[in-house]
Amino acid sequence: MSKRYALALAAALAVLVASRAVGATTWQSLAGAQSFDEAIQVEAFLPNELWVHVGDSITWTFPADEVHTVTFLKPGQVRPSNGAGCPGTTPDQSNFDGSACVNSGSLLEGRTYTVNFPTGGNFKVVCLVHANMTGAIHVLEQSEALPYQQTFYDDQAYTQRAGLLKDGAIQLGLLRARAQQNPGYQVNAGSGEIVATGGGSHTVSVYRFTPESIVVNVGDTVEWTNLDPVTAHTVTFGTEPSGPLQPPSAGVTADSDGARHAMFASPTDSLHSGFLVAAPQDRIGLAQANLAVARFRVTFTTPGTFDYICALHDEVGMTGQVIVHQARR
Numbered sequence: 257m258s259k260r261y262a263l264a265l266a267a268a269l270a271v272l273v274a275s276r277a278v279g280a281t282t283w284q285s286l287a288g289a290q291s292f293d294e295a296i297q298v299e300a301f302l303p304n305e306l307w308v309h310v311g312d313s314i315t316w317t318f319p320a321d322e323v324h325t326v327t328f329l330k331p332g333q334v335r336p337s338n339g340a341g342c343p344g345t346t347p348d349q350s351n352f353d354g355s356a357c358v359n360s361g362s363l364l365e366g367r368t369y370t371v372n373f374p375t376g377g378n379f380k381v382v383c384l385v386h387a388n389m390t391g392a393i394h395v396l397e398q399s400e401a402l403p404y405q406q407t408f409y410d411d412q413a414y415t416q417r418a419g420l421l422k423d424g425a426i427q428l429g430l431l432r433a434r435a436q437q438n439p440g441y442q443v444n445a446g447s448g449e450i451v452a453t454g455g456g457s458h459t460v461s462v463y464r465f466t467p468e469s470i471v472v473n474v475g476d477t478v479e480w481t482n483l484d485p486v487t488a489h490t491v492t493f494g495t496e497p498s499g500p501l502q503p504p505s506a507g508v509t510a511d512s513d514g515a516r517h518a519m520f521a522s523p524t525d526s527l528h529s530g531f532l533v534a535a536p537q538d539r540i541g542l543a544q545a546n547l548a549v550a551r552f553r554v555t556f557t558t559p560g561t562f563d564y565i566c567a568l569h570d571e572v573g574m575t576g577q578v579i580v581h582q583a584r585r
Contacts, residue, residue: 279311280309280311280312280313281308281309281312281313282312282313282314282315282370283306283308283312283313283314283315283406283409284314284315284317284406284409284410285301285302285303285304285306285314285315285316285317285409285413286301286302286316286317286318286319286413286417287301287302287316287317287318287324287325287326287363287369287383288300288318288319288320288322288324288364288389289302289319289320289417289420289421290319290320290321290322290572291421291424291425293573294320294321294322294463294572294573295424295428295462295463295464295572295573296421296424296425296428296460296461296462296463297320297322297424297460297461297463297572298320298417298420298421298424298458298459298460299322299324299383299386299388299389299458299459299460299461299487300389300416300417300420300451300458300459300460301316301326301381301383301389301390301391301456302412302413302416302417303391303409303412303413303416303455304381304390304391304392304453304455304456304457304458305391305392305393305394305453305454305455305456306391306392306393306394306404306409307394307396307402307403307404308373308393308394308395308396308402309395309396309397309398309400309402310373310374310375310376310395310396310397310398311372311373311374311398312372312373312395313349313370313371313372313373314370314371314373314393315368315369315370316360316368316369316370316371317366317367317368318363318364318365318366318367318368318369319365319366320364320365321364321365321571321572322364322463322569322572323362323363323364323385324362324363324364324383324385324386324389325341325359325360325361325362325363325382325383325384325385326358326359326360326363326369326371326381326383327341327342327357327358327359327360327381327382327383327384328352328357328358328359328371328379328380328381328382329342329357329380329382330354330355330356330357331354333357335382335384336384340384341359341361341384342357342358342359342384344359344361345359345360345361346358346359346360348360348368348369348370349370349371349372350371350372351371351372351373351374352371352372352373352379353373353374353375353377354375354377354379358371359384362385373393373395375395376395376396376397377395378392378393378394378395379392379393379395380392380393380456381393381456386459386486386487387486387536388450388457388458388459388485388486389456389457389458389459390455390456390457391455391456392454392455392456416458420451420458420460421460423449423451423460424448424460424461424462427447427448427449427462428447428462428464428466431444431447431462431464431466432466432467434466435466435467436467439467439470441470441472441476441477441478441479442478442479442480442481443465443466443467443470443478443479443480443481443576444465444466444480444481444482444483445465445480445481445482445483445489445491445532445552445566446461446462446463446464446465446482446483446484446487446489446566446569446574447461447462447466447483447484448460448461448462448483448484448485448486448487449485450485450486459485459486459487461484461487462484463489463566463569463572463573463574464573464574465480465566465574465575465576468575468576468577469576469577469578469579470576470577470578470579471578471579471581472556472578472579472580472581473580473581473582473583474556474557474558474559474580474581474582474583475555475556475557475583476555476556476580477517477553477554477555477556478553478554478556478578479515479551479552479553480529480532480551480552480553480554481532481550481551482532482533482534482550482551483550484533484534485534486533486534487533488531488532488533488568489531489532489533489566489568489569489574490528490529490530490531490532490565490566490567490568491527491528491529491532491552491554491564491566491576492526492527492528492529492564492565492566492567493520493523493525493526493527493528493562493563493564494524494525494526494527495526496528496565496567497528497567501528501530501531501567501568502530502531503530504516504518504528504529504530505518505526505527505528505529505530507519508527508528508529508530511553514547514549514551515549515551515552515553516529516530516549516551516552516553517552517553517554517555518552518553518554518555519554519555519557520554520555520556520557520562521556521557521558522558522560523560523561523562523563527554528567529552530549531549532549532550532551532552533548533549533550534548534550535547535548554578556578556580558580559580559581559582560580561577561578561579561580562577562578562579562580563575563576563577564576564577564578
């Protein structure tokens, strides 16, 4: 091969690569959404199924105040249990072809993260913080026609977001109405639902205690129950644990039905429930899951105003209060 021919071939290849780069498309998707007051959190990729070409990219925007990740694990890779990454994070504009994991890390409040797809394939995208927040990316060859354009995905994202927020608002309204109609000693520590799609699953969660304030007498026991199918919450009085949020505080015991129980005496003391969370769904071929620890009971032995939070979600307003009166004789 002559030097002149080699140079011409190199120049032609450079033009071809440049033309492909210019022709590449950056698609847009959302990672999460929320209601105006942050009470309802949409744990979903919107939309969660996209068809793109080899060489294209997808940029995910994180509009909510609840953290999410955009993560592509290698086929067969064990999912991390603590959201720590795959491990760690990878830079913005990382390439994913299935040979090594890609992870945005926990992002929120308008941040963005872009992943490039240099090879064809069907890839699963997950959030490491929320187990049922999943989606699918289909990367087609350049010769294959794409079924949809960005305007379709924008419309789909808007419709899915609106529907999930409406579901969450209905749940929150029903929980508040029930608490007003039947005042007692029960508090709902969150609620939610999982919605299946062709590309994975969405979750919508209510990040509120209902009722947010409850009045009881000395000696009464208040029970918190997490009604969310996947998202964990805590009931935390006083100082948040400086380390991991699991296990619960020292002195928390288990009742005969498995619920956690504590005696609590002073508004200046600290008490922590540990994670209250539903058991994972049973799957064929895997060991049956144990019953969940989704309930926490506290018996109040002195009067006072006891403020508490969900240590995972207090930044989006998940707080509550127990007012304990001295019982009249």
